Every structure is written in C-alpha cells, then in structure tokens.
Amino acid sequence: MPELPQVFRGFGLTFAQMFMKVTTEQYPEQKVPTQPRYHGRHQLNRYPDGLEKCIGCELCAWACPADAIYVEGADNTEGGRYSPGERYGRVYQINYLRCIFCGMCIEACPTRALTMRNDYELADDNRESLIFEKKDLLAPLQAGMLAPPHEMPDGMTDKDYYRGDVTQVTASQLLAVEPGRGVGDPGVPA
Numbered sequence: 001m002p003e004l005p006q007v008f009r010g011f012g013l014t015f016a017q018m019f020m021k022v023t024t025e026q027y028p029e030q031k032v033p034t035q036p037r038y039h040g041r042h043q044l045n046r047y048p049d050g051l052e053k054c055i056g057c058e059l060c061a062w063a064c065p066a067d068a069i070y071v072e073g074a075d076n077t078e079g080g081r082y083s084p085g086e087r088y089g090r091v092y093q094i095n096y097l098r099c100i101f102c103g104m105c106i107e108a109c110p111t112r113a114l115t116m117r118n119d120y121e122l123a124d125d126n127r128e129s130l131i132f133e134k135k136d137l138l139a140p141l142q143a144g145m146l147a148p149p150h151e152m153p154d155g156m157t158d159k160d161y162y163r164g165d166v167t168q169v170t171a172s173q174l175l176a177v178e179p180g181r182g183v184g185d186p187g188v189p190a
Helices: 002-019 059-063 104-108 158-163 171-177
Strands: 042-044 069-075 087-095 114-116
Touching: 042 087, 059 069, 059 104, 104 114
Parallel strands: none
Antiparallel strands: 042 114, 069 087
C-alpha cells in the first residue's frame, strides 16, 4: 500500500508535462548556437608561425575508447620541419563512424594540438568521407603564418614554443623560405 502515493506522484509529473509549452527548433532553417564547451568536430592546431602543434606522440590514439584515431609519427629533419621538437604527426586520421565525442583525446594531448570545435553537421551518405585525414583536420593558415615545412626561429627551441615565446613569423624564418626578403620588406616583422 505505501507504493500507491509514489505511483500518483509519477503520473502527476507526466500529467504536468502535458501542459508545458513545447520547444520546436526549425532546424536546418534556423541553426541554434551550441554551448561553448560542446564536443563537435576535431581540429589540429598550429603555432602562431604556422608549425603544427601535433608531435606524433600517439597519446590521443591510446586514450580513445572507441579506437577511432590513427596516428603515425615521423621524425622532423632540418630541411623539413613540420612541428617543433623531434617528431610530427605524418599520418593523422579520425574515423567519425566510430568516434563517440567523449573528449578523452583532448585530455590526453600534451601540447593542446587537438581541440574540438562547435561543428556538429557531420552527416554524410558516403562512409569513406567520414574518415577525416590530416588535411581535413588541420587548422587553416592565418594571416602572417608560413606553411610548413620551415625552420624554427634562430635561437629558439621546442620549449620556447610550448612556453608561448614564439608569437609570429620571424625574419630568419622568412629568409630561409624566401631568400632575398629582408627586414623592412612588406609583411616581414622587424
């Protein structure tokens, strides 16, 4: 007999919901903005001079509970530097058919190379297009960035990148990529 009041409370809650105003979103005509911490599409970030933040450590792939990430690291060379330090992510793939958008890969990344954007429209009618390659995940080059591969600024180490001491492209990097340009030319920092 003591369960009877609990049953009526449950029905009362259901009955009260019947008279509440229904919220209908007119998607896709009106797109509602997502919350700031929404877990959407992944993005591989860059440093302010254009070098990639991914160091090919594969920790994101190890942390992924759905086994949706594949990373293959390679060594940087003096003529072909894609990231500060010894290694970079040569192959980077995220399989959105398997990804559960949990964010464990973001937590595991030691350089904050991988973040999640607010993009949520990932539906497609082709399974192959839901496996994103590195070129699909890399952040676009902003104004003033150099496309890798290029050298680090003179006198800087990978630790200077991680501390945030590298804030823009330097004249030494530009001279290595485009010989003949110097300080004072348009677009060259002093």
